[in-house]
Amino acid sequence: MIETKPAPSAIGLHVPDFTVPATGGEFTLSACNGKTVVLYFYPKDNTPGCTTQAQQFRDLHDEFVKAGCLVIGVSRDALKSHESFKAKLGLPFELISDIEGVLCRMFDVVKNKMLYGKKVLGIERSTFLIDSNGILRQEWRATKADGNAATVLEAVRKL
8 A cells, every 4th residue: 555645755764665556566665675675766768868777777787686676667657658668678677657646756756847948847867775674775866867877886785
C-alpha cells in the first residue's frame, strides 16, 4: 500500500514503504530490505538527457550490483513506454511507472519548470540513496543527467 501523504525525504529518516507498478511486476521497497536502493527520478522516456542518464546507470550496473545495490528508475510514463525504453536501451534494471505522481510527491520532485517559455509542472531530475535498513542516506536534487550515475556509485561504495 502506498502512503498518499507526502513523506519527509530528509537524510537520516526512514523511507515509508510503498508498492508501485514497474517493469517486471510490482516493486515494493520493503522487499529490498538488506539491499541498498538507488531511486533515480527522471522527466521522460526517450528524451536526450534521460537516455544519457539511463545509459550511464546501465553501463555501471554491474558495479552497483557488486556493491549490493539495486538501481530503479522512476518517471510518470506509462508501463508500455517504460517497457519500450528499457528494451531499446537494454536496461538491466526496472523502471517504476508513477503516473499518479505518488512517489513524485513523496520525494518532492515535482517542480515548476520552463518549457518553450511556459511554466509547467514536471519532474526535477533527482536521485535518492536508501541504505539496506530503509534509511535515506543521500539525495541529489536538480542534478545533471551526465555523470549522475558515477557520482551515486561513489556514494554507494562509501556506505
